[in-house]
Amino acid sequence: MTEKSVAIVRSRVALQQQVRAWKAAGETVGFVPTMGALHAGHISLVEKAKEFASRVVVSIFVNPAQFAPGEDFDTYPRREDEDLALLKAAACDAVYLPTVAEMYPDGSVTDVRVNGMSDLLDGIYRPHFFYGVATVVARLFLHAQPDVAVFGEKDYQQLQIIRRMVRDLGFPVEIIGGDTKRDGDGLAQSSRNLYLSAEERRTAGALFAALHRASVRLSRGAIPSEVLDEARAFVLTAGFKSVDYIALVDPGTLQALPADSPLPAGTAARLLGAAWLGRTRLIDNVSVTL
Structure with missing residues (x-):
């Protein structure tokens, strides 16, 4: 051929x-x-x-x-x-x-x-x-x-x-x-992943892990403010230098959703995050099923 x-x-x-x-x-x-x-x-x-x-x-x-x-x-x-x-x-x-x-x-x-x-x-x-x-x-x-x-x-x-x-x-x-293409540990594939050192690459999957865990917690009725705080802490504990944001938003408008009480069933929601690992800024997001 x-x-x-x-x-x-x-x-x-x-x-x-x-x-x-x-x-x-x-x-x-x-x-x-x-x-x-x-x-x-x-x-x-x-x-x-x-x-x-x-x-x-x-x-x-x-x-x-x-x-x-x-x-x-x-x-x-x-x-x-x-x-x-x-x-x-x-x-x-x-x-x-x-x-x-x-x-x-x-x-x-x-x-x-x-x-x-x-x-x-x-x-x-x-x-x-x-x-x-x-x-x-x-x-x-x-x-x-x-x-x-x-x-x-x-x-x-x-x-x-x-x-x-x-x-x-x-x-x-x-x-x-x-759809987002991911490596085996969940890291979203990105051209900027080339910047990561070998040690940083071993840590990088923690951002997706935090978002995924947060999504599961929210689907089970957890209070969003608590879930978002836990996700930020998880990323920092894993070895990230800083977190720019981990946010729960309306998937169409990107406006923040109420965070002080569990989200009603059927609410459309998306979790987005951005964090620094060394000199590399990683972003990711996951859907939330309620």
């Missing part, structure tokens, strides 16, 4: 020509935006996109607009050759590799902001972040013109913000959430 070729595209014009040709032939286009340093979690999103579209485009772009001064933009892992090999093996149809100038033309001053939702949770600690995400995803949607786009549930706040942006601006794109 002949191995499927993957189109490598570096300009908006070339990408749109390819997408137009596919759509003229009656095909649908799925899209998976990434910042590269791909792992099995990313590939699972490609597989999910293939369930909903006949062609799949993956973008690789380390977006400077979502990094604040002093963050890891310069050191963020970049592995283009390895990424392309993974995407070829996954039978991706095209990979979009734009430059910064392609994404942000000289003199560009237009940003996209999803107010409110972007200022909660991670937005408190990284106030620039989701504005950069919304801006680049809006531009990528205009470049790729997809019918569906897949975002991982590991970045749950990001997924909900993109859904809101698409609803508010009327992008003709269906947003699909992809």
Whole structure:
């Protein structure tokens, strides 16, 4: 069997020509935006996109607009050759590799902001972040013109913000959430896991363990404030340096849920957490069944 070729595209014009040709032939286009340093979690999103579209485009772009001064933009892992090999093996149809100038033309001053939702949770600690995400995803949607786009549930706040942006601006794109891919100890797969030392990696699964235990406790009628305090203490005792937040929220709006009494049966809820292990900031989330 002949191995499927993957189109490598570096300009908006070339990408749109390819997408137009596919759509003229009656095909649908799925899209998976990434910042590269791909792992099995990313590939699972490609597989999910293939369930909903006949062609799949993956973008690789380390977006400077979502990094604040002093963050890891310069050191963020970049592995283009390895990424392309993974995407070829996954039978991706095209990979979009734009430059910064392609994404942000000289003199560009237009940003996209999803107010409110972007200022909660991670937005408190990284106030620039989701504005950069919304801006680049809006531009990528205009470049790729997809019918569906897949975002991982590991970045749950990001997924909900993109859904809101698409609803508010009327992008003709269906947003699909992809399940979080985990290592054997529960650690959510992430490109930033490459930063962890061997010792830190042995500790890293404690964040998921704390969230999972909290979810079980809540489902059994425990008081949320007590459960959240226990989860924070568990993470710190395990060896994490600090906890930015462990929060119980409405899964759609991301607003905090009441914490002083057990949640009523049938309440929709999500637990989200962010914590520092050495110099690495890990995030995770789990659903809560009530």
